Amino acid sequence: MTTPHLQIDANQASSRGALTELIQETTALTRRLFVQLKRRPSTLIAGVLQPLIWLILFGALFSKAPEGLLPGGMSYGRFLGAGVIVFTAFSGALNAGLPVMFDREFGFLNRLLVAPLRSRSSIVFASVIYITTLSLVQSLAIMLTAALLGYGWPGAGGLLLVLFTLLLLVFAVTALSLGLAFALPGHIELIAVIFVANLPLLFASTALAPLSFMPVWMGWLAALNPLTFAIEPIRAAYSGPLDLSLVLLDAPYGAVTGQTCLLVLTVLTVGLFLLIRPLLNRKLS
Amino acid sequence: MSLIVLDHLEKSYGTISALRDLSLQVPEGCLYGLLGPNGAGKTTTLRILATLLAPDLGNVRIAGLDALKDQRDVRRLIGYVAQEVAIDKILTGRELLELQGDLYHLRPKQRNQRIDELIEMLGMDPWIDRRCGTYSGGMRRRLDLAAGLLHRPQLLILDEPTVGLDIESRAVIWNVLRDLRDQGTTVLLSTHYLEEVEALADRMAIIDAGTVIAEGTPDELKQRLGGDRVTLRVREFSNEQEAETIRALLDPLDGVQNIVINRSQGHSLNLVVDGEQVLPRLRLCLEEAGLPVFALAQSRPSLDDVYLQATGRTLMDAELAIAGQRDPKQERKQAMR
Incomplete structure (x- = not known):
């Protein structure tokens, strides 16, 4: 065995700036998540495959729907596209809490909590960066497939609107999922919540059918469902000239414009982050 | 410091x-x-x-x-x-x-x-x-x-x-x-x-x-216990009566403590002696009674003895006693954040 040189140096670290340290730790934690993804890509693949199957099978199922059934004479495939894009981002972001939950359960989180992190928010930042990238990549894959199936492609302005809307939704759902990851006792419970939340939220939205198809009670549900507020602007971005002041949804409680949709998503995102903050502070302190 | x-x-x-x-x-x-x-x-x-x-x-x-x-x-x-x-x-x-x-x-x-x-x-x-x-x-x-x-x-x-x-x-x-x-x-x-x-x-x-x-320090703790551990036999296998006789003989001697008869080891006697002069006196006492020492082993106190003295049980007994009381679910919860 060689003689080690292990002089203590307790002071070496304090010479670096706060921001440099924050970036260093966040980068390292984010890199870890991406290395995991690279070596175990099944979540990425499944996350694209599932919405793809929806798109193809559901699109085919209703492909013979009579012309003029849907608002604006849209084909069903094009109508469905927006819903499936949002569903992809949504279910991707809903999984954000899983890696954190596993770190809690396997004790890896303790390793992070023993380290002199500049801010423990870096653990949350890393998750948000990772899951946002992942969800957007999955959504883009679905958008490309939809385009190949002839369901259209938004213009440049429309594409920006799509990405912005998805970003808001992903932030909101990520906040929710991270909150659950710290509030629930284990991954079994978290997976159960994800499982139960996923499909009903899809059905009780305007992803698969317009409000006018639904009974009144379900129309209310769909018109309150956050997914609807993401689906409608994206559908609008696909169907032509961009105008956010147009009414996109004839909700039972009144007309909803594109601006209102984005406002609701913004309020939801901010609200959820404020809601989980005390929980994260308690669990990470 | x-x-x-x-x-x-x-x-x-x-x-x-x-x-x-x-x-x-x-x-x-x-x-x-x-x-x-x-x-x-x-x-x-x-x-x-x-x-x-x-x-x-x-x-x-x-x-x-x-x-x-x-x-x-x-x-x-x-x-x-x-x-x-x-x-x-x-x-x-x-x-x-x-x-x-x-x-x-x-x-x-x-x-x-x-x-x-x-x-x-x-x-x-x-x-x-x-x-x-x-x-x-x-x-x-x-x-x-x-x-x-x-x-x-x-x-x-x-x-x-x-x-x-x-x-x-x-x-x-x-x-x-x-x-x-x-x-x-x-x-x-x-x-x-x-x-x-x-x-x-x-x-x-x-x-x-x-x-x-x-x-x-480990040495301090052992010395604090004082005395050497002695295992003593007058023949390969004594019976209980003989062991009790020996105990009665040794008990009054100065510097002899904690005499225990070890039934599982052929009624040998475990005891603690304090000081150099005790052993010769002990041998003499037994010889005079017609029971000369057959075997005698002497050792410094071990950490096991330290533990036994401090807690009243051996480390192994303590582990066994606690093993039954543990609640793995509770322990996992404590370790989780």
Whole structure:
């Protein structure tokens, strides 16, 4: 065995700036998540495959729907596209809490909590960066497939609107999922919540059918469902000239414009982050 | 000078009291052993030192810092090697060390240089670029030790570092701990192996039921017990009556204590003698009674005896008693955040 040189140096670290340290730790934690993804890509693949199957099978199922059934004479495939894009981002972001939950359960989180992190928010930042990238990549894959199936492609302005809307939704759902990851006792419970939340939220939205198809009670549900507020602007971005002041949804409680949709998503995102903050502070302190 | 000062710590989990008025001082630069059975409160004590847990009552000072307030500064000083090695199975050992270096804000060049040093020091070269999921227990423990040493802490805390390890890994870890101590690092480790304390520790404390019941150097503790342990026979197998006769003969002698008849060893007698002159007197006494000594073995008190004296039971009995009371579900909950 060689003689080690292990002089203590307790002071070496304090010479670096706060921001440099924050970036260093966040980068390292984010890199870890991406290395995991690279070596175990099944979540990425499944996350694209599932919405793809929806798109193809559901699109085919209703492909013979009579012309003029849907608002604006849209084909069903094009109508469905927006819903499936949002569903992809949504279910991707809903999984954000899983890696954190596993770190809690396997004790890896303790390793992070023993380290002199500049801010423990870096653990949350890393998750948000990772899951946002992942969800957007999955959504883009679905958008490309939809385009190949002839369901259209938004213009440049429309594409920006799509990405912005998805970003808001992903932030909101990520906040929710991270909150659950710290509030629930284990991954079994978290997976159960994800499982139960996923499909009903899809059905009780305007992803698969317009409000006018639904009974009144379900129309209310769909018109309150956050997914609807993401689906409608994206559908609008696909169907032509961009105008956010147009009414996109004839909700039972009144007309909803594109601006209102984005406002609701913004309020939801901010609200959820404020809601989980005390929980994260308690669990990470 | 004391690097660690624990002052009247109290901690309970629900109705279960884990620490009861625990006070302890660890001098700087020594290798300190916390000995106690499972469930005695060792892990709770170490988790409090590692800033993972706050006591309900009491003060914790490390290197003059208040560990309950200046947590970030304390974390810089400490390397903590937990009992359940938490590694990421998907990463390679080297990637895990790189992550660890970044969490302690080492500069990349310095980080990589230290990783290389530790790989050599702990003999990790053949497998460090394999995924952690393929490692044996010994490899994991070595990797975790390396992670704890990467930022060159002033204080290294290890929770049962050699439980269930192969002999080679254990020897590697022991040597590294000794080297660290020689170079000025304070090392605090918990263990329920007597021989580990015997082999390593400069000072030790025995913890039982959440409090310190004996403290000092291993030699001090043994000497404090006083006397040598003697095992005595007058023939290969005595009967009980003869053993009782001998006990009656020896009991009045000055400097003879704690006579116990060991039924499972052919009614041999275990006793404690104080001072050099006692044995000749003892031999003479038995000869005069027509029962000359057939065999006599004498030994210094061991840490086992120290433990027995301090707690009234052997370490093994304590482990068995506690094993039945543990609640794995509750313990997992405590470790989770």
